[in-house]
Amino acid sequence: MPRPDITVRGGRLIDPCNHIDAVLDLHIADGRVLAVGDAPDGFQADIELDARGLNVIPGLIDMHARLREPGQEFKATIDSECRAAAAGGITTLCCTPDTNPVIDTPAVVELIHHRAQQTGAARVVVVGALTRGLQGEHLSEMAALQQAGCVGVSNGLQALVSTRIERRAFEYAATFDLTVFLHAADAALSANGCMHEGHLSTRLGLPGIPEAAETVAVARDLALIQQTGVRAHFCRLTTRRAVRMVARARFDDIPVSADVAIPNLYLSELDTIDFGADYHFIPPLRTQEDRDGLREGLSSGTLTALCSDHQPHEADAKLAPFPATEPGASGLDTLLSLTLKLAQENYLLLPDAIARVTCGPAQVLNVPYGELGIGRAADVCIFDPAATWQLDTASMHSMGKNTPFLGWEMPGRVRYTLRDGQIIFNRDDL
Amino acid sequence: MKAGNLQIRPDGRLRHFLSTEGLTRELLTEILDSAESFAGVTEQSVKKVPLLRGKTIVNLFFEASTRTRTTFELAAKRLSADVLNINVNASATTKGETLLDTLRNLQAMHIDMFVVRHADSGTAHFIARHVQPHVSVINAGDGRHAHPTQAMLDMFTIRREKGADFGRLTVAIVGDMAHSRVARSQIHALNLLNTGDVRIVAPRTLIPAHVESLGVRVFHDLREGLRDADVVIMLRLQRERMLGALLPSEHEYYRLYGLTEEKLSIAKPDVTVMHPGPINRGVEMDSQVADGPQSVILQQVTYGIAVRMAVMSMAMQQNTTQEANAQT
Amino acid sequence: MSQQHDINALIEQMAAKLQHKLDIDEHTAMVGIHTGGVWIAEALHRRLGIQAPLGTLDISFYRDDFTRIGLNPQVKPSQLPFTLDDRHIILVDDVLHTGRTIRAAMNELFDYGRPASIVLATLVERSGRELPIEAGVVGLTMELGPGEHVKLCGPDPLTLEINTAS
Numbered sequence: 001m002p003r004p005d006i007t008v009r010g011g012r013l014i015d016p017c018n019h020i021d022a023v024l025d026l027h028i029a030d031g032r033v034l035a036v037g038d039a040p041d042g043f044q045a046d047i048e049l050d051a052r053g054l055n056v057i058p059g060l061i062d063m064h065a066r067l068r069e070p071g072q073e074f075k076a077t078i079d080s081e082c083r084a085a086a087a088g089g090i091t092t093l094c095c096t097p098d099t100n101p102v103i104d105t106p107a108v109v110e111l112i113h114h115r116a117q118q119t120g121a122a123r124v125v126v127v128g129a130l131t132r133g134l135q136g137e138h139l140s141e142m143a144a145l146q147q148a149g150c151v152g153v154s155n156g157l158q159a160l161v162s163t164r165i166e167r168r169a170f171e172y173a174a175t176f177d178l179t180v181f182l183h184a185a186d187a188a189l190s191a192n193g194c195m196h197e198g199h200l201s202t203r204l205g206l207p208g209i210p211e212a213a214e215t216v217a218v219a220r221d222l223a224l225i226q227q228t229g230v231r232a233h234f235c236r237l238t239t240r241r242a243v244r245m246v247a248r249a250r251f252d253d254i255p256v257s258a259d260v261a262i263p264n265l266y267l268s269e270l271d272t273i274d275f276g277a278d279y280h281f282i283p284p285l286r287t288q289e290d291r292d293g294l295r296e297g298l299s300s301g302t303l304t305a306l307c308s309d310h311q312p313h314e315a316d317a318k319l320a321p322f323p324a325t326e327p328g329a330s331g332l333d334t335l336l337s338l339t340l341k342l343a344q345e346n347y348l349l350l351p352d353a354i355a356r357v358t359c360g361p362a363q364v365l366n367v368p369y370g371e372l373g374i375g376r377a378a379d380v381c382i383f384d385p386a387a388t389w390q391l392d393t394a395s396m397h398s399m400g401k402n403t404p405f406l407g408w409e410m411p412g413r414v415r416y417t418l419r420d421g422q423i424i425f426n427r428d429d430l
Numbered sequence: 431m432k433a434g435n436l437q438i439r440p441d442g443r444l445r446h447f448l449s450t451e452g453l454t455r456e457l458l459t460e461i462l463d464s465a466e467s468f469a470g471v472t473e474q475s476v477k478k479v480p481l482l483r484g485k486t487i488v489n490l491f492f493e494a495s496t497r498t499r500t501t502f503e504l505a506a507k508r509l510s511a512d513v514l515n516i517n518v519n520a521s522a523t524t525k526g527e528t529l530l531d532t533l534r535n536l537q538a539m540h541i542d543m544f545v546v547r548h549a550d551s552g553t554a555h556f557i558a559r560h561v562q563p564h565v566s567v568i569n570a571g572d573g574r575h576a577h578p579t580q581a582m583l584d585m586f587t588i589r590r591e592k593g594a595d596f597g598r599l600t601v602a603i604v605g606d607m608a609h610s611r612v613a614r615s616q617i618h619a620l621n622l623l624n625t626g627d628v629r630i631v632a633p634r635t636l637i638p639a640h641v642e643s644l645g646v647r648v649f650h651d652l653r654e655g656l657r658d659a660d661v662v663i664m665l666r667l668q669r670e671r672m673l674g675a676l677l678p679s680e681h682e683y684y685r686l687y688g689l690t691e692e693k694l695s696i697a698k699p700d701v702t703v704m705h706p707g708p709i710n711r712g713v714e715m716d717s718q719v720a721d722g723p724q725s726v727i728l729q730q731v732t733y734g735i736a737v738r739m740a741v742m743s744m745a746m747q748q749n750t751t752q753e754a755n756a757q758t
Numbered sequence: 759m760s761q762q763h764d765i766n767a768l769i770e771q772m773a774a775k776l777q778h779k780l781d782i783d784e785h786t787a788m789v790g791i792h793t794g795g796v797w798i799a800e801a802l803h804r805r806l807g808i809q810a811p812l813g814t815l816d817i818s819f820y821r822d823d824f825t826r827i828g829l830n831p832q833v834k835p836s837q838l839p840f841t842l843d844d845r846h847i848i849l850v851d852d853v854l855h856t857g858r859t860i861r862a863a864m865n866e867l868f869d870y871g872r873p874a875s876i877v878l879a880t881l882v883e884r885s886g887r888e889l890p891i892e893a894g895v896v897g898l899t900m901e902l903g904p905g906e907h908v909k910l911c912g913p914d915p916l917t918l919e920i921n922t923a924s
Contacts, residue, residue, distance in 0.1 A: 199640035203451070205551040205574030205611055208639060274436070275552035319530050319560075321550035323573070463832055470835025471819065479819035481829075512853045743829055 003031045003048035003421045007039065011051025011382060015058060016355035017371035021102065024057055028378040031421035036372065046329075047423075051382050054415055056353050058370050059091025059379030060360040062335055063259050063307035064235055066328070067093065067124070070111065071256055076312035076399040077123065078115040081332065084397035085122035086425040089336045089381035089414040092369050093122050093363070096181075097129040098156035104129035104140045104147035114150060121424045125367060127181055130155040130169050133176075136162065139172050146176050151365045152233070154181035159188050163220065170228035179366065180232045182221050184242065186281060189213035194323045196238075196269040196284045204275065206323060209284050211239050218242045222249050225256055233364050234258035236309055238283045240293025247302040257301065258363050260294045261309035262338045265347075267291070267404060277318040277325035280406040281309075295347045298356060305364055306356040308335040312400020330400030334391060336383065337410035344411050378421040387413035390429025436558055436604045444744045446558045449576040450619040458585065458622055463734070464587050464740035472508065472736055481743050482511035485542040490532075491570070492548040497707065498570055501731070503736035504546045511542075529553075530560060539563055543746065544568070551575035551611075566745040568738075574611050580706055581615030585623060587730050588661055591702045596620065600627040602655045603646075604687060605665030605714060606636045608676075612706050612735045613665055614644070621645040631655030635676040640748075652687050659697040664689055664714045669738040680713050684692065689715035690750075692752040694724065702726055765881070765916040768897035769798060770912035772879055773805040775895045776848065780877065783808055787845045789813040791863050792854030794910035798881050800837060810845075813838040820862035840870030852910040854880040854896075882892055882908055882918065 008026040013036065015021075020036065027035040027043055032422050036041065062085065068076040074326040085093050095112065097103035103112070109126050116124035128145035132138040142153055153173055159164040173180050190213040195201050197208025218234065222245065225232045237243055237258050246258045263281060269287045271279045279285060297303040311328025318325050339357050343350040362370030389410050393401040417425035437452060439445045444457060471479055486504045489499050499515060506513045518532065536544070543566045546554050551573030556566040571577040592599055601620055606693060607613045607630050620628045620715065621644075630641060631649045649655030653702060656662060677683050693703060703715070703724045711717050780786065789808040790799025796814050803812045818833040849863060860878060867873060877894040884900045902906060902920070909919045 197639050199643040202638040202640055203644065205572075205576065205614055207574075210639075275555050316528060316530075320528065321548060321553035321556045321572070323550045323552070324529075340495070464829055467818070467829070467833035470833070474835060478869065480865065481819050481824050499781070504908070743824075747824070 005029045005044065006047045006049060006378070006418070006421060007044045007045035008051045008056055008380065008382065010048045011054045011056035011270075013056045014354055015349055015350045015372040017058070017359035018373050020372075021351055026372065026380065028380075028421045031378055033372050033374055033376050033378050035345055035374065036407035049382065049416055053384070053386070054382050055382075056387045058358040058372050059381050059417060060089050060336060061092040061094070061365070061370050062090050062310060062332065062357070063094050063305050063361045063364065063365075064227035064261065065093045065095055065310035065332065066098070066310060066312065067095050067112070068312060069115065070108065071100065075314050075317070079119045080110060080399040081113060081310070081312065082119040082124065084318045084332045084399070086417045086419070087397040087414065088332045088334075089417050090332060091122050091379035091381060091417060091419040091424075092367065092379070093124050094151065095124055095126055096156050096253055096366060097154055098128055098134060098158075101128070102129050102133050103150075104132050104134075104145070106144050106306065107152055109145060109148040120422070121419070123419060125149075125151045125365060127152045127154045130173070130180065131160070131165065131223045134158040135266055136160045137167055138167055141392070142173055143176055146178055150178075151367060152181050154235070155183070157183050157185070159183070159187035159190070159217065163224065165227060166221075166222050169394050170224055170230040170232070174230040176227050177231070179364070180230050181282070182232055182234050184214050184221060185209070186213045186220075186233055188292070189216060193284070194280060194282070194327070195272050196286045196380040198269055198287060200272060204272065206272075211241060211286070214239050214242050214283065218245050222254060222256065227370055229255070231255045236261040236264070236307065237294065238264050238286045238290060238396065243293055243297035243302055247296065247300070249298065257304050258297075259305035259361070259364070260298060260303045261307055262331060262335060263309065263404060264291060264294055265298070265342065266338065270291065271404065272322075275322040276404070277320070277322055278329065278402060280318075280322060280325050280327045281329070282327040295342075298342070299348050301353065304356065305360040306339060307361070308332055310398070310400075311402075312398050313402045315401070318402050322387035329403050330396065330398045331403070332398050333396045334403065334405055334410065336414060337376065337383065337412050338389050340385070340412040341410070357412070376380050378418055380416070380418040381414060382413045382416040382418075383412050385412055389413055435440045436555065443747060444741070446554075447578055447741050447745055448554045448558055448567065448569045450578045450581050450615045451576070453622065454688040454729040455624070456623050458582070460622050461582055461737065461740050461744065462586050462589055464738040464744060465582070465757070467731065468739040469736040471739070472732070475579070478508050478510060480510045480574050482506070482746055483510045485746060486540065487511045487513050487545060487742070488536055488541050489513065489545045489570075490518065490536070490547075491516065492553070493571070495547055497572070498547065500566075500737055501734045502570060505742060508735065509739055509743060511742075521596065523756055529556070533557060533560060537565065541565060544741065547571045549573055568741060568745065571611055574614070576615045576618075577611040577740055578615045579734070580612050581619045582741065583734040584616055584663065584704060585626050586733045586737050587704060587726055588702065590659065590729070590733070591661055596623040596625040599625050599660045600629070600658055601625055601661040602629040602631055602649075602659040603654065603663045603665065604631040604634065604655065604689065604757050606667050607632055607665065608636045608638045609668065610665050615710050616663065617644050617646055621757060627673055629659070631654050642672060653696050656693060656696045659701055661702045661704065662689065662694070662697060664703070666706060666708070667710055667714055669710065669713075684713055688713060689719050691716065691722065693720050694719060704730060707731070762899065763918050765918070766801075767806070768881060769801045772895050772897045773802055776802065776806060776877075776879060776920045779895065780848070781809065784806060784809050785844065785846055785874070786810070786848065787813060787840050787842075788848045788850060789815055789838065789863075789867070791859060792816040792853045794881075794912065797910070797912045797916060798852055798879075801849035802848070802879065810840045810866065813840065815866055816833070817859055817862040817866060820866045822858060836866060838870055842867060842873050844872070844874045847876045848879055849870050849875045849876055850879045851909055852880065853882045853884060854878070854893050855886050856883055857887050857891035860891050861889055865921070881889070881910065884908055
């Protein structure tokens with residue numbers, strides 16, 4: 001498909017990476033950013049998008065999304081979720097290796113890339129498996145996964161039981177300068193747990209996951225990161241203490257970064273009070289103090305990225321007694337609005353909030369997106385900052401309608417999404 | 431909808447009985463008063479009344495329990511209801527038919543009440559949220575969460591033994607609180623009835639996080655916990671938990687937390703000893719105590735039927751909107 | 759409003775009628791219905807010199823409007839300290855109105871056995887029957903409108919109260 005030359009006219013351009021926040025035109029040619037501000041001499045746009053009154057920001061990068069394909073296409077597909085992402089202003093999705101089959105061979109990576117390209121919507125970057133089948137016993141063929149395009153390796157939610165295997169896996173990943181994505185949860189301490197261990201788990205009689213499940217794992221991982229020199233990223237921290245540990249490690253120049261999932265910034269264990277399955281998360285919602293600690297970590301820059309932790313489910317997955325339900329929420333539809341809400345509620349400045357879903361994740365994933373510098377891929381999200389809307393399942397684009405935010409008032413509405421200079425979402429087309 | 435509201439009709443009457451938490455003292459007292467009436471029935475030569483004639487009650491048990499199921503069955507039969515016992519092997523529902531499928535199938539047979547036991551906390555609430563408007567749900571034990579009819583029969587036993595003024599009572603609950611749905615329901619009920627001092631006595635491994643927030647005082651020394659107690663409730667220790675890292679051995683548990691006549695002498699002279707059964711003799715308590723004059727363990731079983739009759743009949747009230755004329 | 763009826767005189771008349779109507783012997787037993795019926799029955803039982811101890815019924819568990827109005831939590835257990843089989847039962851209540859209470863009482867009696875006969879004795883027989891039930895012995899007959907209620911207050915002294923629902 002030939003790429004049109006586009007001018008985005010008259011919008012407030014916010015590009016945190018390049019420290020731009022001003023009303024400026026954006027000119028796009030051949031899928032890339034050609035100029036910001038005045039058009040180069042002789043540039044003639046094929047399409048002009050009127051962005052007056054709108055905000056123009058880099059396309060969002062969702063650090064952590066489950067696309068369910070291959071293996072669980074009854075929950076969602078690459079096609080459905082890449083389109084939902086585009087409707088949510090997201091241009092890059094990072095998918096986790098816990099598909100079925102597991103992403104531990106180049107063939108699965110290629111399949112996912114291929115399917116994503118076919119959608120013509122958001123692009124997908126892939127995190128491969130750290131160990132074969134995520135079993136925690138044999139190292140995966142990380143070099144081959146890297147060659148196939150994986151941006152890093154991870155063991156998903158499967159905590160490594162053996163510190164010896166963990167050490168070797170870190171060393172091997174470090175050999176190829178691969179980033180390791182870690183889910184910090186001690187296997188034995190989190191076993192069978194389905195919510196934060198605290199006064200509410202005691203009241204509800206639900207098996208709890210203690211705070212120490214996370215802090216023990218972070219401490220152990222940090223020691224091995226230091227030992228091996230691998231570059232590592234903690235996914236979806238949930239506790240204030242773990243954020244402090246990561247802050248300390250970063251201060252000590254240990255090569256780590258960390259992100260947080262949106263639900264943990266708005267919800268807490270208290271929301272589980274009447275066994276609502278939409279509040280079942282792994283890692284769990286923690287205390288209100290933890291929620292505040294995560295917000296502080298986000299504003300201080302310890303947490304450089306914000307993810308939706310998108311986990312689309314079919315309706316049945318949530319229609320069971322709480323412990324028997326599947327954890328997680330569908331998040332692509334709300335990532336932008338709930339990020340903007342953080343700025344609206346003064347936890348972050350708007351450019352900082354946008355950075356956490358654009359250049360922040362780009363840096364962690366080491367991908368050349370999330371900014372609008374000259375010559376960069378023209379991934380753009382154009383949204384109406386004054387529009388508010390209410391979340392209901394009918395308006396969700398993801399196949400998964402499971403969300404704890406139903407009925408919430410959402411700020412900001414996407415008008416256009418561009419990926420590589422292609423308009424992949426236009427609200428007028430709905 | 432919050433957990434408490436689910437159980438109560440707009441006019442304040444009982445709709446479901448899922449947990450003692452979130453109810454009112456008036457409702458608990460009404461259950462106890464009604465149970466007193468039904469206790470009279472169960473002591474007569476004809477132990478049956480026609481209150482729930484024509485109603486169908488399903489005992490839906492996903493967890494094996496002969497004792498609890500039997501008392502619910504007997505209670506339902508003494509109210510003249512038709513009773514269906516369904517024991518579902520939990521593993522059979524993990525594939526294919528969901529719990530909701532099972533429920534809908536039974537509802538299609540025009541059921542009026544479900545009595546539910548399940549290993550997952552929150553199951554009774556889940557079912558209550560999904561039943562038809564005329565169907566009531568009674569929780570017969572869900573995971574570690576609640577076992578409200580057992581707690582109410584314990585309250586009934588205490589009231590019969592000690593009178594209606596719970597304010598002057600000291601009640602010590604001894605044992606595995608961490609895994610006990612009975613203890614959780616007892617604590618909520620005792621606090622709703624304004625019990626003066628509710629204590630829990632166990633080692634740290636058997637006490638869940640922030641248990642004080644439920645309104646109990648924690649003791650690790652049995653002798654201290656028993657001091658001046660009016661009522662001692664011993665919890666059942668699941669022997670399989672011994673194999674875990676919760677307790678080193680039965681022997682040590684018995685030595686520290688087993689109830690003997692000698693330790694019981696620290697409590698008030700007229701102390702009442704209770705146990706939800708079945709007892710591990712020589713682990714939780716000595717036979718001398720279990721069979722001794724202070725023990726009301728068998729009365730608890732008897733009262734269990736009257737209390738369940740009370741709860742079932744209360745939950746079935748106003749399930750029909752048919753106009754009936756006042757009687758004289 | 760209280761009406762001046764000599765309740766004791768009415769009970770005296772009822773006793774006489776019962777004696778006239780029935781052969782009271784060792785097969786006769788008397789059952790009063792809670793609460794007012796028991797007061798009347800106690801007086802009749804004494805006067806008639808019935809050998810079998812007085813039985814009492816609380817028909818709360820047998821009411822047909824249970825699901826609508828619920829249960830009075832303090833139901834007194836029924837006490838029938840004799841076998842019912844082949845007995846001649848004198849069933850005593852204070853007011854006969856719709857007949858539903860008597861229906862419930864008879865259901866309960868039959869749960870305990872098969873009496874040879876049942877005679878209903880009631881202090882007041884008022885209008886408003888909804889079931890084909892009639893009293894064998896009556897102290898006083900009253901014509902009352904649907905909004906009017908008569909109630910026996912007691913136990914000492916026994917008085918009749920007539921209220922008009924506003």
